Amino acid sequence: MCDERDIHLFGDEVYRGLERDTRRTLPNAADLSPRALSLNVTSKSLGLPGLRVGWITCRDAALRSRLERAKHYTTICNAGPSEVLARIALKSRTIILERNRALIAANLPVFDAFFAWFPEHFDWQAPDGGCVAYPRHLGAEGVETFCTRLVEEAGVLLLPASIYHSDLTPTPVDRFRIGIGRAHPERGLDAFTSWMRDHR
Ligand SMILES: Cc1ncc(COP(=O)(O)O)c(C=O)c1O
Known part of the structure; x- marks a missing residue:
């Protein structure tokens, strides 16, 4: 559809490779169309946020050049050691993704169990x-108040819907983002559970 209408498609693909069922992995947008851009980073699927390395794949050389100039305008250069580590990680992509998918698969039952305790709240x-x-x-006070109280009173940080507001399209106003990809989520969930039991 984008090709027919001469529209560039920007694919934010930072979670690609962490599908629960790898048969459902979508192709890179940039592989499908010369007008598409695929964004990726080391911080999500590869689990290496400290490197601060990301990239855009695009077959349109003129557009790539404009993006490169914009990047150079705001940043002198990447950190060299980060680029070396990113290359090592990309070469070991299969092993790292397998490890991270296993971590999430082990975490999900822990989150399922947590949320099963509070069906009337979430x-x-x-x-x-x-x-x-x-x-x-689902609580009456709204997700913004809920997240503020939770971080201030229990030290558990969730990102409320307002963080993801867009002027371009309606976005949910009652959701929050929670990370499920770190080892040992129990500590945070225990603090969350205690707070819920004390306050709900
Ligand atoms: C969908 C999506 N795209 C891009 C990013 C940016 O990733 P980074 O932390 O590497 O800048 C994030 C970070 O949360 C994200 O969720």
Whole structure:
């Protein structure tokens, strides 16, 4: 559709490779169309946020050049050691993705069990892929107040819907982002559970 209408498609593919069922992995947008751009980073599927390396794949050389100039305008250069480490990670991509998919698969039952305790407060559905989930908050006080109180009173940080507001399209107003990709989520969930029991 984009090709027919001469529209560039920007594919944010940072969670690609973390599908629960790898048969459902979508192709890179940039592989499908010369007008498409595929964004990726080391911080999500590869689990290496500290490297601060990301990239855009695009077959349109003129557009790539404009993007490169914009990047150079805002940043002198990447950190060299980060680029070396990113190359090592990309070469070991298969092993790292397998490890991270296993971590999420082990975490999901822990999150399922947590949310099963509070069905009247949250609408939880395990995501089909990725290392974050976006459950619905059902409480009367609204998700913004809920997240503020939770971080201030229990030290548990969730990102409320307002963080993901867009002027371009309607976005949910009752959801929060929660990470499911780190080892040992129990500590955070225990603090969350205690707070819920004390306050709900
Ligand atoms: C969908 C999506 N795209 C891009 C990014 C940016 O990743 P980075 O932290 O590497 O800048 C994020 C980070 O949360 C994200 O969720």
